[in-house]
Amino acid sequence: MSQPAEVVSSKISQLFHYINGERVAGNSGRFGDIFNPSLGVRAAEVPLASKAEVEDTIAAAQEAFPAWAATSVLARSRIMTKFVHLLYEHQHELAELVCKEHGKVIEDAMGSVLRGIEVVEFACGAPHQQKGEFSDNVARGIDIYSMRKPLGVVAGITPFNFPAMIPLWMSGMALVTGNTVVLKPSEKDPSCPLRMAELFVEAGGPPGVFNVINGDKEAVDALLNDERIKAVSFVGSTPIAQYVYATASANGKRCQAMGGAKNHMLILPDAELEDVANALMGAAYGSAGERCMSISVGVCVGDEVADRLIDILKPRVESLRIGSSLDTGLEMGPLVTKEHREKVMNYIQMAKDEGSLLVVDGRDFVCDGHENGYFLGGSLIDQVKPEMQSYQEEIFGPVLQIIRVGSFDEGMALATDHPFGNGTSIFTKNGAAARTFADKVEVGMVGINVPIPVPLAFHSFGGWKSSSFGDHNQYGMEGLRFYTKVKTVTARWQDKGLEAEFSMPVLK
Numbered sequence: 001m002s003q004p005a006e007v008v009s010s011k012i013s014q015l016f017h018y019i020n021g022e023r024v025a026g027n028s029g030r031f032g033d034i035f036n037p038s039l040g041v042r043a044a045e046v047p048l049a050s051k052a053e054v055e056d057t058i059a060a061a062q063e064a065f066p067a068w069a070a071t072s073v074l075a076r077s078r079i080m081t082k083f084v085h086l087l088y089e090h091q092h093e094l095a096e097l098v099c100k101e102h103g104k105v106i107e108d109a110m111g112s113v114l115r116g117i118e119v120v121e122f123a124c125g126a127p128h129q130q131k132g133e134f135s136d137n138v139a140r141g142i143d144i145y146s147m148r149k150p151l152g153v154v155a156g157i158t159p160f161n162f163p164a165m166i167p168l169w170m171s172g173m174a175l176v177t178g179n180t181v182v183l184k185p186s187e188k189d190p191s192c193p194l195r196m197a198e199l200f201v202e203a204g205g206p207p208g209v210f211n212v213i214n215g216d217k218e219a220v221d222a223l224l225n226d227e228r229i230k231a232v233s234f235v236g237s238t239p240i241a242q243y244v245y246a247t248a249s250a251n252g253k254r255c256q257a258m259g260g261a262k263n264h265m266l267i268l269p270d271a272e273l274e275d276v277a278n279a280l281m282g283a284a285y286g287s288a289g290e291r292c293m294s295i296s297v298g299v300c301v302g303d304e305v306a307d308r309l310i311d312i313l314k315p316r317v318e319s320l321r322i323g324s325s326l327d328t329g330l331e332m333g334p335l336v337t338k339e340h341r342e343k344v345m346n347y348i349q350m351a352k353d354e355g356s357l358l359v360v361d362g363r364d365f366v367c368d369g370h371e372n373g374y375f376l377g378g379s380l381i382d383q384v385k386p387e388m389q390s391y392q393e394e395i396f397g398p399v400l401q402i403i404r405v406g407s408f409d410e411g412m413a414l415a416t417d418h419p420f421g422n423g424t425s426i427f428t429k430n431g432a433a434a435r436t437f438a439d440k441v442e443v444g445m446v447g448i449n450v451p452i453p454v455p456l457a458f459h460s461f462g463g464w465k466s467s468s469f470g471d472h473n474q475y476g477m478e479g480l481r482f483y484t485k486v487k488t489v490t491a492r493w494q495d496k497g498l499e500a501e502f503s504m505p506v507l508k
Helices: 051-070 073-089 091-101 106-123 164-176 193-201 219-226 238-250 273-289 304-317 338-355 408-417 431-440 476-482
Strands: 016-018 022-024 031-036 041-047 134-139 142-150 153-157 180-184 210-211 229-235 253-258 263-267 295-301 357-360 380-381 399-404 423-427 445-449 484-494
Touching: 016 193, 022 164, 031 091, 031 134, 041 091, 051 142, 051 180, 051 210, 051 219, 073 091, 073 106, 073 164, 073 193, 091 106, 091 193, 106 164, 106 273, 106 380, 106 476, 153 164, 153 219, 164 180, 164 193, 164 229, 164 476, 164 484, 180 219, 193 210, 193 423, 219 229, 219 238, 219 423, 238 253, 263 408, 273 295, 273 399, 295 304, 295 408, 304 357, 304 380, 304 399, 338 357, 338 380, 338 399, 380 423, 399 408, 408 431, 423 431, 431 445
Parallel strands: 153 180, 153 229, 180 210, 229 253, 263 295, 263 423, 295 399, 380 399, 423 445
Antiparallel strands: 016 022, 016 210, 031 041, 134 142, 142 484, 357 380
């Protein structure tokens, strides 16, 4: 594998907000540190906006809204198409920003950028997707039709684990339907959204339509409480998702808030275990497990299945190719921060203390040449029980837990009864079992012999239970519905005058 030189500079980059088509230095006097996870060094600082700065950003978006909403859907679609071309042109640049600030390996970062671009590509079809409904001559001379109208200024609050993909999920459909956007990215890795906002303006997007404001809870609360914000889209941990949803809803805003996950893979005795192992290696350890659709629990039906699977997995987990995120040919990079690495390590110790068996313990892994980086090896944990805290909570790291069950029904019940309901999968050759699982399991996204069932851009993404709050999913047609409101018109055209009616009109 290639080894690009990584030079540690003593100079700290100064980031900015992007407001009304311009880079704007923060004036709150507060800054957050951004680290290079592979090196374990402070690489940049980002301004943390004050309430007043957020309000100024909302004002810019509100001022830009009438003209953008009045722009024809064809014209908006053409700008978004140019935006897509620029995103493709700069996808490697964006992926490198993901690597440097989040820690994904370059191949994974490129894939995440591409999945985000696909959502914007779907949004370019708005001239068709945004069509309303029409019923002619519902009564003599009377037609009824509907229109989908933009909401106004909308906010996106995005997590650290997908700094390119999720901002594109939110902004694509919001922009093309005529809304203006205030995006608040994670303060851990904000460079991608800042660069994407610049590319949108380069594509012909008017200033003030796509704004990026950096900040922490002060900025989030300002967005949630400002009456000019009409809708909020959020992805993050479940406790914060609950807070965002409750606060936004209490303030009369439309809200979709996606939370955490504990995703199960049910493995039946007839499954090809080599295929299962291949699927689990990518699904559990890809992106260092820092994704809400990771498979973090393997549910084996029968001890024989569990024993055979662990025999296959153990040497593969021990030999994971781990290194600096910009190196090629790797399977896993570092975790995003030192604090998050310590949190994952504490969960591994918790699982051991609860009586689980650590088949592979990744806590002692050291990356040669990057000893200060935030690295963990993969961990594989057997003999996990449903009552254990380490099973009930989201670990969000390179940790795969194995639970043994006696039957298909018992395994399906684990996924159904767990408080999280984001994604799940089943590996089997039995079509009837797979169909029953897909129909009955209480989880929002299901894979059949597919390890990570993330829908493509023309469907939609969303979990159930404590994994999602709100009535609309992300992207796809659900995204269109979230970012628009319906206006219905009943029209009558006739030559002769109407007689006055003093009761509820009845169509004749």
